Amino acid sequence: MLNAVKDVIRKSSIHVCLINTGGCNGCDIEVVALLSPRYDLEQYGIYVHNNPREADVILITGAVSEQWRDKLIRIYNKAPQPKIVVALGNCPLTGDVFNQEGCSVYAPVSDFIPVDAEVSGCPPRPSEILAAILAVGPDAIAAKGRQK
Amino acid sequence: MILPVGPIHPGLKEPLRLKLKTQGEKVLSAEIDYGYVHRGIERIMEGKTWQKAIYLSERVCGICSYIHTQTFAETFEKIAGEQAPLRAQYLRVLTNELDRIQSHFIANSTYFKALEHETLFMYMLSLREPIMDAIELLTGNRVNMGWNVVGGVRMDAKETHLQQIKEIILKLESGYDKYVEMFEQGPLVGLRSHDVGKMSREQAIKARAVGPIGRASGISYDFREDHPTYRDHLDFNVIWRKEGDNFARTMNRFDEVPESIKLIKQVIDNIPSGDVRKKIDIPAGYGEWSNEAPRGEVRYMIESNGNLIRKASIRTPSIMNIDACAKYMLKDVATVADAVATYASVDPCIACAERVVIIDESGQERNFDGIHNIQLE
Numbered sequence: 127m128l129n130a131v132k133d134v135i136r137k138s139s140i141h142v143c144l145i146n147t148g149g150c151n152g153c154d155i156e157v158v159a160l161l162s163p164r165y166d167l168e169q170y171g172i173y174v175h176n177n178p179r180e181a182d183v184i185l186i187t188g189a190v191s192e193q194w195r196d197k198l199i200r201i202y203n204k205a206p207q208p209k210i211v212v213a214l215g216n217c218p219l220t221g222d223v224f225n226q227e228g229c230s231v232y233a234p235v236s237d238f239i240p241v242d243a244e245v246s247g248c249p250p251r252p253s254e255i256l257a258a259i260l261a262v263g264p265d266a267i268a269a270k271g272r273q274k
Numbered sequence: 275m276i277l278p279v280g281p282i283h284p285g286l287k288e289p290l291r292l293k294l295k296t297q298g299e300k301v302l303s304a305e306i307d308y309g310y311v312h313r314g315i316e317r318i319m320e321g322k323t324w325q326k327a328i329y330l331s332e333r334v335c336g337i338c339s340y341i342h343t344q345t346f347a348e349t350f351e352k353i354a355g356e357q358a359p360l361r362a363q364y365l366r367v368l369t370n371e372l373d374r375i376q377s378h379f380i381a382n383s384t385y386f387k388a389l390e391h392e393t394l395f396m397y398m399l400s401l402r403e404p405i406m407d408a409i410e411l412l413t414g415n416r417v418n419m420g421w422n423v424v425g426g427v428r429m430d431a432k433e434t435h436l437q438q439i440k441e442i443i444l445k446l447e448s449g450y451d452k453y454v455e456m457f458e459q460g461p462l463v464g465l466r467s468h469d470v471g472k473m474s475r476e477q478a479i480k481a482r483a484v485g486p487i488g489r490a491s492g493i494s495y496d497f498r499e500d501h502p503t504y505r506d507h508l509d510f511n512v513i514w515r516k517e518g519d520n521f522a523r524t525m526n527r528f529d530e531v532p533e534s535i536k537l538i539k540q541v542i543d544n545i546p547s548g549d550v551r552k553k554i555d556i557p558a559g560y561g562e563w564s565n566e567a568p569r570g571e572v573r574y575m576i577e578s579n580g581n582l583i584r585k586a587s588i589r590t591p592s593i594m595n596i597d598a599c600a601k602y603m604l605k606d607v608a609t610v611a612d613a614v615a616t617y618a619s620v621d622p623c624i625a626c627a628e629r630v631v632i633i634d635e636s637g638q639e640r641n642f643d644g645i646h647n648i649q650l651e
Contacts, residue, residue, distance in 0.1 A: 143282070145282055145289070146288055146289050146310075146311060146624075146625075147289075147310075147311075148310070148311040148312070148313055149311065149336070149625065150332075150333040150334065150335060150336040150339070150418075150625050151288065151311075151335055151336035151337055151623065151624070151625035151626075152333075152336025152337075152339065152417040152418055153336070154287060154288065154336070155336050155337055155380065155417060156416070156417065158287070158380065158383075158399070159399065159402070159403070159406070161396075161399060162396070162399030162400055162402065162403055163396055163399065163400045164400065164403045175284045176282050176283055176284045176285075176286065176287075177282075177283075177284050178282060188311065189313065191309075191310065191311055191312055191313060192309075192312065193281075193309050193310045193312070194310065197281070201282060222333070223318075223329050223330055223333055224313045224314075224315070224318065224330075224333070226318050227318070228314060228317045228318050228320070229313060229314045229317070229318050230312060230313060230314040230317075231313050231314075248333075248418055249336070249416075249417050249418065251416065
């Protein structure tokens with residue numbers, strides 16, 4: 127009974143923390159576009175803020191730059207359980223165009239923290255980001271919560 | 275007390291650390307830490323052909339990604355001493371102005387979000403979406419367009435698409451004054467914006483503020499005035515104000531949108547027919563080119579050996595503007611909330627701003643804009 131109630135609550139209120147770990151800003155802008163009345167992210171019960179301590183979903187945009195190597199793990203540990211990590215765009219998956227000789231990025235992001243979902247694209251369209259969060263978000267959070 | 279804001283903070287959209295020195299609620303001064311999104315783009319560009327490096331230049335910044343490729347392409351055209359075909363130049367102006375409109379909308383929406391004025395925030399974002407549609411119609415992508423090549427643009431625009439873009443622009447223009455009035459006449463937004471984060475003209479010159487931030491403080495200069503296409507074929511006014519506060523910066527961006535609409539209408543009505551791309555042989559040499567990005571002057575300095583890039587240096591507007599914000603605007607701000615709003619009013623773009631700042635032993639801070647890096651033969 128308690129678990130069922132927790133499931134409903136976890137599914138209906140998802141807090142998203144957006145972390146740019148060294149990208150070009152394009153994915154962040156597409157996440158901001160998701161807040162616009164056309165896509166209206168909040169109708170699905172998803173609230174984007176940048177507070178890791180309240181986050182259920184951590185959105186990572188960007189390859190991991192020098193400064194983020196230790197800070198990313200610290201921020202990941204600050205988020206309460208259950209949490210899922212969505213890697214957004216090509217940068218956290220492969221480093222995109224930045225992952226070449228002479229660069230100062232340490233992609234992929236899965237070397238540092240476990241990644242639950244990946245959305246490729248440079249940048250992905252807002253509808254794709256929304257579909258990814260909705261596809262993985264509510265159920266994965268509820269399932270991870272039950273494991274504990 | 276030192277109040278740290280960031281790098282991950284609800285008030286910031288991008289990673290940056292603001293250290294606010296506060297006394298009670300009053301902010302005495304501020305310090306800024308960069309370096310969270312440094313990717314080493316200038317270093318990666320070395321030894322690449324322009325065909326590969328143009329993708330890197332596009333990803334310097336995601337909001338004003340278009341102007342970076344245009345400046346990159348025009349730098350190479352300068353090295354070769356040639357110009358793109360006239361139709362390509364017009365199409366570049368068209369995309370540049372569409373990009374400027376969407377960037378100004380998102381900048382203003384961030385400012386309203388910092389003021390917690392959700393209504394205007396949503397209005398700005400809903401005005402922005404049709405513009406993104408227009409950009410997608412023209413170039414095929416929303417953010418990173420891949421639209422410029424050295425010697426022109428990648429593909430021609432259809433006449434029907436141009437007419438559709440004009441319809442979108444006319445629709446934007448018809449209802450635009452309502453939103454400006456909401457901000458200009460709104461008493462509460464006005465209270466939070468007037469006389470907050472002031473920067474005088476002298477301070478703006480000292481901090482090398484550019485773009486809408488410099489123009490809001492009385493530096494009446496726009497790099498589009500010097501661009502050959504704008505100078506020879508198109509007509510527009512430079513918007514500038516005297517106040518130098520948050521209100522002036524936001525209004526400056528609001529007022530630049532009708533000028534961009536005017537330019538887009540001129541382009542669509544007068545666009546010449548012909549090629550959109552020509553082959554340019556690039557000799558060895560060094561070239562510099564500046565353009566007016568939505569945030570101010572963006573300058574590319576490239577040395578090429580004919581095929582590969584030997585040295586590239588990029589000067590973006592955000593770093594000067596954020597510097598000006600930390601040095602002059604965030605002095606003696608009444609509240610912490612106002613300090614965050616002031617920071618948002620500068621339209622900071624951290625992905626742009628990750629350039630080299632060298633502090634020498636005397637503690638003097640200098641921004642090397644890159645010219646010293648390049649040794650000419």
